[in-house]
Amino acid sequence: SRSPLRTKIHSLRFNLGLPSLFVTINPADIHSPVALYFAGVDLDLDRVLPEVLRTSYERAQIIATHPVATAKFFNCLIKSILKCLVLGGVLGPIKAYFGTVESQGRGSLHLHLLIWLKHEYTPAQLKENIQNQDFRDNLLKYLEDVVKEDLNLFRGKTFNIV
Numbered sequence: 001s002r003s004p005l006r007t008k009i010h011s012l013r014f015n016l017g018l019p020s021l022f023v024t025i026n027p028a029d030i031h032s033p034v035a036l037y038f039a040g041v042d043l044d045l046d047r048v049l050p051e052v053l054r055t056s057y058e059r060a061q062i063i064a065t066h067p068v069a070t071a072k073f074f075n076c077l078i079k080s081i082l083k084c085l086v087l088g089g090v091l092g093p094i095k096a097y098f099g100t101v102e103s104q105g106r107g108s109l110h111l112h113l114l115i116w117l118k119h120e121y122t123p124a125q126l127k128e129n130i131q132n133q134d135f136r137d138n139l140l141k142y143l144e145d146v147v148k149e150d151l152n153l154f155r156g157k158t159f160n161i162v
Helices: 003-016 033-038 056-064 067-087 123-129 133-146
Strands: 021-025 094-103 109-117
Touching: 003 094, 003 109, 033 056, 033 067, 067 094, 067 109
Parallel strands: none
Antiparallel strands: 021 109, 094 109
């Protein structure tokens, strides 16, 4: 039942106000060499080349038949994301966060995450401040600093996800 989760969310909202961010993390497990590795596929994770990966259909079959390995991959990935984004300060100071994991129809996992940033803006204050050009410029700089979409930035770097 989701009732205990709702109680916790309402308690956080009552004590901290509305969350600053709502994030959904939905890893593409059938395209992840790490998930395949956890499922027992013999891969050199330091040199994963497209030609050594199986077809999309074969990867989907492997993932579907190894739910524990897929859950282990999800857990490692989410722990790393939380460590960097939330606890590591990438988003700035955090007051609290709350997440819940759900499975999709095909069984893959995803995370819904509420994050309360340590700022004192109410929605009304944010609406008022957004009219100020300096505030908009600073907000844009902040967002451009913490939101990245280019995975090429990570090429050649080593990450420990286990």
